[in-house]
Amino acid sequence: MRGWTGMWTIGLALVGALGLPNGTGAAEELPREAVLPLSLASKAAAAAVEKCKQDGYKVSAAVVDRAGVLRVLMRGDGAGPHTTDSSSKKAYTAASLRRPTSELADLITKNPALQTLRDMNDRILILGGGLPIEIGGELVGAIGVGGAPGAHLDDACAQAGLDAIGAAPKVPPAK
Numbered sequence: 001m002r003g004w005t006g007m008w009t010i011g012l013a014l015v016g017a018l019g020l021p022n023g024t025g026a027a028e029e030l031p032r033e034a035v036l037p038l039s040l041a042s043k044a045a046a047a048a049v050e051k052c053k054q055d056g057y058k059v060s061a062a063v064v065d066r067a068g069v070l071r072v073l074m075r076g077d078g079a080g081p082h083t084t085d086s087s088s089k090k091a092y093t094a095a096s097l098r099r100p101t102s103e104l105a106d107l108i109t110k111n112p113a114l115q116t117l118r119d120m121n122d123r124i125l126i127l128g129g130g131l132p133i134e135i136g137g138e139l140v141g142a143i144g145v146g147g148a149p150g151a152h153l154d155d156a157c158a159q160a161g162l163d164a165i166g167a168a169p170k171v172p173p174a175k
Helices: 002-018 038-054 082-097 101-110 112-119 151-164
Strands: 060-065 070-075 130-135 138-146
Touching (some): 038 070, 038 138, 060 082, 060 151, 070 082, 082 138, 101 151, 130 151
Antiparallel strands (some): 130 138
């Protein structure tokens, strides 16, 4: 054992002498990112589906992480099969473009030259119901809701998901 300990000590000395990263202090600081825990993603999706259910709508809700990777997908009882795709794509779009999808839809309507945003990839869906999830000033993911009879209703249910986890509001309160 003594032989290995001695070789290990010499190896550490060489690493230090050559200025190589040794695990105790990398040459460059690694970035740190907040992660949306599965428990909060699940809570947001469940709150969104429940809000729509209370309002009489059968929807699906999807929550993605900051990179647009699916964390949770909940399809409410009786929700159409298309709602799983639409909710997932809305969440991906809100995370990827870092804006509410209703805002993006309005932007495209006002500036038709931006229609090409729809064609960036096959996961983009610019239709209301997708909201970025921001906690503590940091984007950690997004939620998408699909299936209510109107983008403003999908937005309201998605906002209920944000409210349930203490995320920054993205939809103005109803008047």
